[in-house]
Amino acid sequence: MEQFALAIDYLFAQSWASLLALYWFVIVFELPRYGLLFGTMVLLPARKPGPEYKGRVSVMLAGHCEEEAIERCVQALHEQSRPPDQIVVVSDGSDDAMRSIIRRMQVQGLIDLAHATDLRSGKSAGVNLAAGSCTGDVLVNVDADCSFDRHAIREIARPFHDPAVGAVCGCIRTRNVNRSLITRFQAIEYLVSISLGRYAADRIEQVTCVSGAFGAFRRDAFLNAGGLDAGGGEDFDLTMRMRQQNWSVRFAIGAICYTDVPETWRTFVRQRFRWERDAVRLRYRKHAAQMNPFSHAFRLSELTGEIEFLLFNVIAAIALPFYLIWLFEIYGTMAITILLAAQIGLLLIDTLVFVAAISVAKGSKSGWLLLYLPGYGVFGGLVMRFVRVAAYLQEWLFYASYKDTYVPSKVHKVRE
Amino acid sequence: MVQTSSYLAVEDPGLPLQARRVLLVEDSSVTTDLVTLVLTQAGHSVTCAADGTAALAALRANEFDVVLTDFHLPDINGTEVVRRFRDASLGAEMPVFIAITGDVRGLLNDAHNCEIFDKVVPKPLDIDAVCELVEFPPQRMSNPSPVNAENIKAVDAADLPFSWFHWPPRAPNAIDSGISDADAILVTRATDLDALWEIPGANLLPIADQSGTLGVSADVDLTSPGPEEIQKLGEVIEAFHLRRDDIDIDLRESSDEAERLLGRMHVTGGALTPKRDGRRASMMAWNSLVPDRMLDSLLTQLEADSLVERAFFERVHCCPVCDSARLIAREECPSCQSAQLSEESYIHHFRCAHQAPESEFIEGDELICPKCRRRLTHFGQDYDRPGQMVVCKSCQTATSEPSVSFACADCDKIFATDRAVVLDVSSARLTDRGLSMLRMGRSGLSRGRTMFRFSDLPIDMIVGLNRAANLWNEDHTPFVLARISHANLFELRDTEGLRQVSEARRLWLSFLRMALDQKYICSAGRNDDYVLLTNMTSVSAETLLGEACISAARDIRLQLDSEIKVFGPDDLAK
Numbered sequence: 001m002e003q004f005a006l007a008i009d010y011l012f013a014q015s016w017a018s019l020l021a022l023y024w025f026v027i028v029f030e031l032p033r034y035g036l037l038f039g040t041m042v043l044l045p046a047r048k049p050g051p052e053y054k055g056r057v058s059v060m061l062a063g064h065c066e067e068e069a070i071e072r073c074v075q076a077l078h079e080q081s082r083p084p085d086q087i088v089v090v091s092d093g094s095d096d097a098m099r100s101i102i103r104r105m106q107v108q109g110l111i112d113l114a115h116a117t118d119l120r121s122g123k124s125a126g127v128n129l130a131a132g133s134c135t136g137d138v139l140v141n142v143d144a145d146c147s148f149d150r151h152a153i154r155e156i157a158r159p160f161h162d163p164a165v166g167a168v169c170g171c172i173r174t175r176n177v178n179r180s181l182i183t184r185f186q187a188i189e190y191l192v193s194i195s196l197g198r199y200a201a202d203r204i205e206q207v208t209c210v211s212g213a214f215g216a217f218r219r220d221a222f223l224n225a226g227g228l229d230a231g232g233g234e235d236f237d238l239t240m241r242m243r244q245q246n247w248s249v250r251f252a253i254g255a256i257c258y259t260d261v262p263e264t265w266r267t268f269v270r271q272r273f274r275w276e277r278d279a280v281r282l283r284y285r286k287h288a289a290q291m292n293p294f295s296h297a298f299r300l301s302e303l304t305g306e307i308e309f310l311l312f313n314v315i316a317a318i319a320l321p322f323y324l325i326w327l328f329e330i331y332g333t334m335a336i337t338i339l340l341a342a343q344i345g346l347l348l349i350d351t352l353v354f355v356a357a358i359s360v361a362k363g364s365k366s367g368w369l370l371l372y373l374p375g376y377g378v379f380g381g382l383v384m385r386f387v388r389v390a391a392y393l394q395e396w397l398f399y400a401s402y403k404d405t406y407v408p409s410k411v412h413k414v415r416e
Numbered sequence: 417m418v419q420t421s422s423y424l425a426v427e428d429p430g431l432p433l434q435a436r437r438v439l440l441v442e443d444s445s446v447t448t449d450l451v452t453l454v455l456t457q458a459g460h461s462v463t464c465a466a467d468g469t470a471a472l473a474a475l476r477a478n479e480f481d482v483v484l485t486d487f488h489l490p491d492i493n494g495t496e497v498v499r500r501f502r503d504a505s506l507g508a509e510m511p512v513f514i515a516i517t518g519d520v521r522g523l524l525n526d527a528h529n530c531e532i533f534d535k536v537v538p539k540p541l542d543i544d545a546v547c548e549l550v551e552f553p554p555q556r557m558s559n560p561s562p563v564n565a566e567n568i569k570a571v572d573a574a575d576l577p578f579s580w581f582h583w584p585p586r587a588p589n590a591i592d593s594g595i596s597d598a599d600a601i602l603v604t605r606a607t608d609l610d611a612l613w614e615i616p617g618a619n620l621l622p623i624a625d626q627s628g629t630l631g632v633s634a635d636v637d638l639t640s641p642g643p644e645e646i647q648k649l650g651e652v653i654e655a656f657h658l659r660r661d662d663i664d665i666d667l668r669e670s671s672d673e674a675e676r677l678l679g680r681m682h683v684t685g686g687a688l689t690p691k692r693d694g695r696r697a698s699m700m701a702w703n704s705l706v707p708d709r710m711l712d713s714l715l716t717q718l719e720a721d722s723l724v725e726r727a728f729f730e731r732v733h734c735c736p737v738c739d740s741a742r743l744i745a746r747e748e749c750p751s752c753q754s755a756q757l758s759e760e761s762y763i764h765h766f767r768c769a770h771q772a773p774e775s776e777f778i779e780g781d782e783l784i785c786p787k788c789r790r791r792l793t794h795f796g797q798d799y800d801r802p803g804q805m806v807v808c809k810s811c812q813t814a815t816s817e818p819s820v821s822f823a824c825a826d827c828d829k830i831f832a833t834d835r836a837v838v839l840d841v842s843s844a845r846l847t848d849r850g851l852s853m854l855r856m857g858r859s860g861l862s863r864g865r866t867m868f869r870f871s872d873l874p875i876d877m878i879v880g881l882n883r884a885a886n887l888w889n890e891d892h893t894p895f896v897l898a899r900i901s902h903a904n905l906f907e908l909r910d911t912e913g914l915r916q917v918s919e920a921r922r923l924w925l926s927f928l929r930m931a932l933d934q935k936y937i938c939s940a941g942r943n944d945d946y947v948l949l950t951n952m953t954s955v956s957a958e959t960l961l962g963e964a965c966i967s968a969a970r971d972i973r974l975q976l977d978s979e980i981k982v983f984g985p986d987d988l989a990k
Contacts, residue, residue, distance in 0.1 A: 093802060103817045106750060107834065111749060114817035117771075117802035122553055124769035128787075129762065132772045133814060226787045230769040413797065414767040 007337030025323040026342050030381070034349050036308075037200050041356065044203040049254070052082075053157040058136030058219075062090040062126030063144035067097040073144045074110050078249070082154035084140065088130040093120030110244035122407040123212065124228035131219075131227050139222055141235075142257075143213040144314035147175065149390035156233035156255035158214045166221035166247025167239060169207055170214030171195055173364060182268050184372045185379045186261040191369075192353055195253065195361035202251040208305045209236040210249060216258035221247050230414075232406045233278030241286055244297060253360060269387055276391035283309065290367040317388035347377050436460045436550050437478070439498065441471040442516070447541065451484065454543050454898050460550055470493035475501050480511040482550050484537075487517035498532050512553040516541065552953045562766040571601060573626050573638045576646060578653060581621065583612050591615055598626050603634065613705045619680040620668065622656045623705065624649060632691045632701045635684065658914040659683045661942060663871065664857035671787035673706075674714045678723060680704050688715070688844040690729050697826055699732055699741035700841050715844050723850035726842035732835035733822065740826035743836065747818040749808035753830060754808040757818055760802040765792060773807055773814045855906060855943070872941050880937040881988075882947045887950070888985045896957035896968050898947045899985045900928075900965065902976040905943060912974060921945070927968035932960070945978075954984045 011019075020027060045211055063070060070089065077084055089111050091098045099116040106114045113133050121129075131139055138160050140153065152170065159165045172194055174187040180382040194211075201207050210217070210233035225241045228234040239249055262268040283306070289295035290302055350373050360367050394400040402412050425568035432680045438460050442448045450463045452544050462480065463807035465471035467488045475483070475497075485494040492500075498513050513532065518539035535554045537546065561635055574580060579971065584605055585591055595601070595615060600622040605610075606629040612618055623632030636649045636657070658888045660668065660683055667675050684703055693701035698708045706714070718724040732741045746755040763783065770787035777783045783792040783799070792799040801970050805816040846854075870878065878895075908917045929938045937948040949957045 077945075106815075106817050106819065107832065113813065113815045115762075115805060115814075116816045117764075118804075119800060121764040121802050122769065125764050125771035128769055129771040131778075226770070228769055230767065233768070235673035283978065367719055410796070410800065411766045411769070 003333060004337050006332075007334045008341075010334065011338065011341055015256045018237075022063045022338065023342055025316075026346070029166040029312060029319065030346060031349075033222045033312050034353065037353065038356075039201040040203050041196075042376070046199070047202060047250075049155075049158055049252075050161045051158075051415045052154060053138065055137035055160065055294060056135065057082075057138045057140060057153060057155075057157050058088060058134035058143055058218075060088050060090070060127055060130035060134060061142050061144055061154070062092055062123060062130050063094070063098065064092040064123075064126075065094045065096045065098060066091075066121055066144035067094070067101055069145040070098055070101055071105065073142065073146065074105060076147050077153070078110065079150065080148065080153045081151045081163065082157070084136070086113070086134060086136055088133050089115070090126040090373040091116040091129045092122070092126040093117050100116045120156040120408050122231055122411050124231045125411075128227040134219065134275075136147045136221055137191060138216050139219050141214070143214065143259065143274040146172075146213055146257050146259050148214075148258070149254075151216070152255045152257055152282075155252045156214070158254075159250040159252060160216070160218060164248045166218050166242045166245070167210045168216045169198060169239075169249065170255040170257045171198075171251070171253050172211055172213050172257050172259055173361070174261045176260045176263060177366070177369075179374070181372075183261055183263055184369060185376050186268070187366060188354065188372060188376045189380065190261075190371050191357040191361050191364065191366060195364070196353065196357035198251040198316045199253050199360050202253075204304075205248065205301065206305055207249045207251045208239060210239045211235055213235055213259050214255065216255075217242075218247070221245070224340075230407060230411045231278075232274060232401065232404055236279065236363070237282050238287065240282065240290070240302075243302060244290070244299065256363075259269065270415050272384070272393065273388050273391045273413070274401070274404055274406060277395040277404075278386050279309070279313075280392055280395045281401045313388060314392065317385040317392065320382070320385045321389065324371055343364045343377050344372075347374055350377050379394050391402070433563045434551070436481040436553075438462045438550055438797070439465065439471065439474055439478075439480045439483045439485075439511070440488065441483065441494065442469070442492050443467060443486060443488075447486075447516075450543065451541070454547060455550060457553070466490070467930035468494070468497045471497050472500060472586075476504075477509075479509075482514065482553050482602065483511045483548070484514050484516055484550075486645070487515050487519065495532055507592070512554075512856045514549060516890070519966065528730060533567055535590055538933045551981065561890040571888060573624065573641050576649070578649070580624075581618075584608070595621065598637075599657070600649070603627055603630060606630055607693055609633075609705050610707045613707060616669065616671065618705075619676040620656070620660045620663070620683050622649075622652045622683075628757060631693055632689075632703050633705055635703075655685075655829070655914075657682045658918060659685075661918075662909070662914065663854045665942060666857050667854055673710060674717050676712075677706055677714050678718060678846070678854060679843065680706065681724070682851070686846040686851070688724075690841050690843055694742070697738075697740040697742060698734075700730070712839075715842070718844070721849075722847055723853060724844040725847050728840060729843045732841055733833070734839055734840045735822070735824035735827060735829060736831060736835050737829045738824060738827040739837070740824055741839075742825035744825055745833075746821055746823055747806065748821050748830075749806075749811060749813050750807060750815055750817075750819045751813040752811040753819075753821070754810035757806040758809060759804055760807045760814070762803050762816075763792070763799055764802050765770070765790070765799045767798065771802070773805060774801075774839070775807070819978055846971075852906075872944065872945060874939040876938060877946050877948060879937040879943075884948060884950050885988075888921055893951055894953050895985060896949045896952050896954050897988065899941075899983070900945045900947065900960050900961070900980045901943070901979050902945075904975055904977040904981055909951070910972055919975065920972050920976065924968050924972050924976060924978075927971060928964055931967045954982045958983050 014022065058338060061070070074089070079088060087212060089102045091102055094116070102111060102114040102116065105111045115129055115133070127141055138157050156168050156170050158283060159168045172190060174183060174190050176183050177182070177187040198207055216234060221242055225245060229237050243249055251410060262271050287297070289297040290299065291306055293297055327338065331338060351370065354370060354373060358364055423870060440448060440451055440462055442451070442464070443457055443466050448464050452464060455462045459507060463474055463480070465474050468491045471485065485497055486495040489497070490814055494515055503511065512534045514535045514537055515533040516537050516539060535549060537549065578599040579597055580602040581595040582590070583601055584602045584607055595617050598621060600610070602624045604626045606627045622635040623630065624636045624638045625631065626638045628639040635647065635652050638645055638649065646897060661680055663682060666680060668674060670679070689703050690700045692699060700708070702711065715724060715726060719726055733743055734741045735743060746756045749757060761774045762771060763774050763777050765785045765787070767790065768785060768787050768788040772786065776786050777792065779985060784790070785792060803816060805814050806818045809812045820832055820833050822836055873881070881897060886894060887893040902921065905917065921940065925938060925940055928947070932938065932947070935950070939946050947961060947962070958980060965978050969976065
């Protein structure tokens with residue numbers, strides 16, 4: 001306790017310059033991120049949603065062994081204020097009842113076309129197969145285990161009124177918020193990074209990933225880009241390729257889709273490992289040329305995103321252990337108090353961010369999650385960074401993304 | 417090639433009445449050897465020809481009494497041989513032409529073929545019959561005239577020694593005069609069969625089909641009546657007759673459709689049997705002419721009364737528009753409803769995750785990925801085929817789950833399978849209760865009858881009874897009417913068959929007649945027999961009849977277990 005009081009005294013005794021030296025990590029890796037977010041939100045107005053899109057909309061549903069989810073998902077699509085004009089379902093090598101369920105739904109007229117393969121080909125191949133059968137001007141890619149807000153299809157299609165728009169990202173929220181501590185943290189994370197983050201990014205044309213769970217594509221743009229490439233991270237990969245082809249990628253905050261997030265630490269960490277590995281593989285292997293100013297693939301518009309990722313995700317994660325070692329080296333046990341003090345400061349900013357997020361995420365009824373913000377700060381600032389570092393190391397050293405079970409092993413061997 | 421074996425078996429004591437000159441036209445050497453041997457041993461001279469040309473040459477060269485010719489010959493067939501010879505030698509003395517064939521029905525079906533021969537002998541050959549034919553040839557046809565095939569059939573069947581009710585009726589008032597005297601219904605044209613069913617009594621008569629269209633609904637097929645068919649016709653008419661007599665008089669004449677159907681089931685052997693039949697809109701033919709639309713409700717009614725029991729036979733899907741069951745089941749494109757579908761493999765290119773129908777990958781004899789333009793060379797390494805799909809040739813839509821629909825062959829409507837009306841078709845069989853009701857009448861399911869109905873009495877008995885009643889009224893001359901019931905009758909019918917039992921009853925009654933004075937009238941009712949004893953009291957009548965019954969039963973194999981019930985004038989007056 002005495003040490004704690006001592007540390008507080010020490011902090012209050014610092015000049016601005018010495019505080020800067022003490023908290024260089026926070027100042028380099030945390031504050032600019034928030035600054036960028038607030039700056040965009042405050043300085044730039046939200047883009048106008050535009051009139052309702054009048055073209056044909058096809059929905060693609062590709063899934064493996066989704067016997068429990070598929071029917072509910074299709075029924076939710078029929079409940080839409082603007083139901084899709086065509087629903088194409090692909091059972092990707094399912095060995096459960098999915099095949100017979102989609103056959104029945106086709107007989108009942110609930111879906112328009114059904115494909116069922118005997119062997120699993122992976123999500124990308126399934127979606128590509130569905131896309132080949134779609135006749136709509138806009139293709140909406142949906143995960144079978146998602147459910148939708150009544151106006152989701154209408155809202156996700158709306159930006160296509162602008163002919164420059166090639167893809168639109170839906171607003172994904174968590175459905176199983178109350179299952180565990182980790183789901184509550186993820187709920188906050190989704191609200192902040194998707195509802196608020198992409199809403200802000202949309203103002204500066206920086207939506208860099210159209211989520212595979214709920215995204216829409218202009219059919220021509222999708223087919224010209226060649227559809228999805230072999231996964232994982234195929235959603236991010238396609239977005240990058242479409243942006244390369246100068247398509248505008250938008251975020252529709254009103255196109256709300258709910259999904260279940262991992263409920264245990266184990267599954268959560270595994271999922272994030274996969275995501276981080278795929279991000280690294282795609283950015284620094286497959287699309288490395290995008291970073292090279294001398295390559296034809298280089299785009300100034302992509303530079304912001306690239307720098308943001310490099311700085312705030314990669315370098316920040318790698319720098320954190322060094323910062324902690326440095327801090328403990330110099331201040332010993334006082335470092336804990338110093339970190340706590342930083343965390344308290346960040347909590348204030350996090351609170352502001354969270355309030356902003358729930359104010360844009362209308363109807364989310366998530367204000368109570370404010371109670372979890374102190375924990376979320378530690379979760380996002382420390383835990384997630386360690387997960388990242390581990391994932392990056394794994395990918396750089398062991399090419400771990402080439403062994404994911406997310407894609408069939410036959411695909412791994414030959415995937416780019 | 418002509419071979420002559422004209423040696424005579426002179427030492428054979430059994431010389432024929434007249435030695436015939438026989439030409440045997442037959443390509444089978446075994447048959448030739450056998451027939452030649454037998455005929456020559458019987459004293460005839462046999463010339464053999466192995467084909468039609470040789471036969472014609474032999475016919476021109478020699479005179480024959482009998483020509484035995486195979487129908488199927490290596491060059492020209494037997495009919496042609498005969499026709500050419502007849503054409504070439506008009507007015508000349510003709511031999512008797514006998515056709516030998518394994519396909520009698522086929523030959524008979526062709527009026528011209530059958531007319532040209534004097535006789536047709538079926539294969540395998542009955543050698544004795546051949547000998548007899550050669551010795552006593554059938555009367556030669558002097559001037560065969562080509563006859564319309566239909567006429568032959570009509571004449572043939574109608575000329576058979578049965579009393580026919582013709583359908584369609586030959587005279588306008590034919591229906592009014594009733595069909596109760598007919599043995600069977602001869603259908604020459606299958607029109608308005610519902611009206612035929614409606615005719616009282618038509619349900620209990622066998623249907624002989626000459627139209628060739630009734631199928632299982634007819635009891636005998638007389639389309640090409642041969643000896644077998646005619647024999648069968650006789651048997652069927654008799655069986656119907658026996659079973660018809662087994663039915664209670666009221667039910668026999670009933671106009672209630674359910675009872676009529678029950679009667680029909682009994683005369684045909686107790687079962688109503690469906691059979692799949694593509695010629696009918698219902699796709700079901702029955703061994704009855706009862707209209708399809710009535711069947712289900714009638715059987716439901718009969719089943720509810722436990723008179724028949726049903727057994728599932730088939731589930732039929734019907735058009736929701738016209739009720740026809742003639743439906744074409746088709747896999748169709750879910751987009752454009754075309755049935756022009758072809759099967760195709762999916763191809764999954766691992767490297768770029770493109771997955772599409774095989775046809776999109778085919779370029780010449782190569783598989784090229786349409787997305788990344790890479791050549792797929794290594795199955796399992798570059799690509800695989802994760803399944804099969806169907807591709808619509810009309811609109812190019814691909815799916816692995818084509819829709820299934822029905823197209824109605826009658827009204828042309830195409831509709832999804834779940835819109836079809838589903839009907840379960842069941843066969844039906846008379847229950848014991850149904851049989852009892854048919855035999856005993858509606859109210860007679862119990863056996864303990866004490867009174868009788870005058871309508872049960874045979875006509876001679878009614879006349880006799882009338883006379884006796886007049887005498888009783890005039891001078892009180894007593895008389896006794898005895899009813900003799902055979903308690904075992906129904907059990908015996910079930911175990912021994914109708915024919916045996918009716919024969920036993922007939923014998924029993926004739927023995928009873930012998931045992932009684934000839935002045936008494938003994939007469940057979942439907943189930944019971946009756947004896948009218950004049951100038952006799954009940955008591956003595958019972959004694960007399962008791963002894964007579966015992967003596968009559970003595971020589972009968974079947975134990976009818978007869979019971980006597982006597983009615984005096986006073987009983988009858990009640």
